[in-house]
Amino acid sequence: MKIKDYLSAALWEVKAGKRKVFFITVFMFIGLMMLILTNVTEKNILDYLDRGILETPALKTVIVYDEKLFEQLKSDERVADTYIYAGIWSPNFENSKELIGVETNQIDVQSYSKVYEDYIIAGRGIENENEIIVPKYLIEYGNLSSSEYIDMEDCLGKKIVVSDCRFNIYTDEELGEVNYEFTVVGVIDNLALSVYGFFAEEESINDKKKRTCR
Numbered sequence: 001m002k003i004k005d006y007l008s009a010a011l012w013e014v015k016a017g018k019r020k021v022f023f024i025t026v027f028m029f030i031g032l033m034m035l036i037l038t039n040v041t042e043k044n045i046l047d048y049l050d051r052g053i054l055e056t057p058a059l060k061t062v063i064v065y066d067e068k069l070f071e072q073l074k075s076d077e078r079v080a081d082t083y084i085y086a087g088i089w090s091p092n093f094e095n096s097k098e099l100i101g102v103e104t105n106q107i108d109v110q111s112y113s114k115v116y117e118d119y120i121i122a123g124r125g126i127e128n129e130n131e132i133i134v135p136k137y138l139i140e141y142g143n144l145s146s147s148e149y150i151d152m153e154d155c156l157g158k159k160i161v162v163s164d165c166r167f168n169i170y171t172d173e174e175l176g177e178v179n180y181e182f183t184v185v186g187v188i189d190n191l192a193l194s195v196y197g198f199f200a201e202e203e204s205i206n207d208k209k210k211r212t213c214r
Contacts, residue, residue, distance in 0.1 A: 131183050135152055
């Protein structure tokens with residue numbers, strides 16, 4: 001074999017080795033980037049699960065129907081708050097046009113709990129049955145599209161007037177309407193809370209529901 005052939009073979013080996021090193025380097029770089037992205041994504045997902053989902057009161061609320069278990073939970077120090085679940089009350093929103101500039105038929109009012117206080121961004125929590133907390137972002141009410149909302153913080157200190165139809169539970173006969181007035185004392189970050197609607201004292205909701213049935 002001539003010297004020229006030796007040199008040519010050696011040069012080919014060097015080039016092949018460079019190509020091999022290049023491909024190994026590229027694959028190692030891609031693998032490292034995928035590992036970093038996986039770790040970052042996993043951390044973000046776990047943080048979101050912990051703070052964005054598992055820590056929201058809506059997903060940490062347990063509805064109990066057994067009275068004995070309810071009494072046990074009331075004395076359990078791990079339970080932040082216990083109350084009689086009033087369900088959702090949907091009265092007519094009488095002064096919606098005057099208050100928020102949008103005609104809407106009903107609002108959903110649900111039981112207020114002290115665990116929601118961390119999500120109040122303006123005003124304070126509920127102290128009596130004639131007070132109400134409104135969501136910061138009122139979404140898809142009246143003729144609002146899914147991308148539109150009303151900032152309810154301007155309603156702080158104002159009155160919300162609602163009405164509910166009274167009826168005979170045995171005959172379903174309507175007995176006229178009864179009006180209720182609430183003062184807006186707080187505004188809650190409903191997006192962070194993952195619970196939508198308005199909040200009132202549970203006893204107040206239960207009482208008003210009972211008054212409509214005769």
